[in-house]
């Protein structure tokens with residue numbers, strides 16, 4: 519297990535992390551997600567030993583890796599790193615790049631390189647130099663190189679940001695399988711919620727250096743603890759409303775309180791977070807105009823505008839035949855809308 523205990527970190531006068539405590543388990547991928555500048559990379563660099571620790575500790579399987587005044591140097595840590603650029607040695611071929619961190623007899627090293635080439639689907643590419651590979655191939659070699667010394671911990675910093683969707687998906691699945699099979703501890707930094715849902719066994723959401731929520735993808739998706747987190751996953755849309763009696767009043771009319779997920783907030787102004795699949799669309803001449811419709815696989819994504827100009831995106835069946843210019847009423851599904859006390863920024 520990799521433990522981050524009470525970690526705080528500041529650059530000059532700027533606090534990057536504040537009392538961060540997290541656990542990452544073997545055979546799992548723990549994803550750190552949050553907006554730009556929230557401290558994700560700083561946490562990864564502390565785990566890698568690329569930054570001296572100021573306060574708290576990083577502990578691997580009970581052994582401290584970093585504590586104030588104590589730093590196991592990066593090369594002595596059983597930690598592999600995969601970064602966005604891949605950063606291969608340009609003058610070494612694929613096999614030499616993968617073998618770079620390996621020690622032991624030549625035959626063992628050769629067998630390890632062959633197994634990793636097979637894993638990343640690049641058998642036959644051993645003698646190619648990095649500049650003759652595509653971006654995705656380079657990234658796969660970088661993954662193999664990081665895994666070759668069989669580190670206990672594998673750290674990923676937005677490794678797939680530059681790749682196309684299909685390749686990204688393949689590489690994520692490959693990395694997940696390897697981590698599960700070998701029992702490595704995977705920690706991945708990203709700001710892409712979709713990537714998190716595809717990759718993570720456990721999620722930690724950071725905001726301004728503070729952990730806002732941790733949990734499985736299901737915990738975070740089903741019970742987001744703040745409006746921002748609710749909006750981050752599942753394309754949530756924010757709408758101000760007023761809760762009085764058993765009714766929510768807002769720019770798209772009135773909904774019964776039974777549409778709310780979990781405990782209702784106090785009466786008065788609330789912030790709703792609405793996912794496109796939480797509403798149904800009903801044709802209604804007295805309703806709200808449809809501004810646009812987009813095809814989303816088997817479904818239709820319908821953009822509906824309120825009188826004040828706010829727009830909600832709603833998923834409808836294609837058979838509903840909703841089209842631009844129609845007027846519709848939006849009806850929420852029971853227990854599907856998140857509500858938070860208003861006052862939190864959008």
Ligand SMILES: Nc1ncnc2c1ncn2[C@@H]1O[C@H](COP(=O)(O)OP(=O)(O)OP(=O)(O)O)[C@@H](O)[C@H]1O
Pocket residue numbers: 529530532533534552553554555556557558559560561709
């Ligand atoms: N070497 C540095 N010197 C001064 N400030 C830094 C340094 N590195 C990072 N910071 C600041 O610390 C904060 C956290 O940075 P960090 O790189 O950890 O964020 P991040 O969540 O990884 O961001 P991004 O998603 O944009 O990569 C930011 O405000 C950043 O400007």
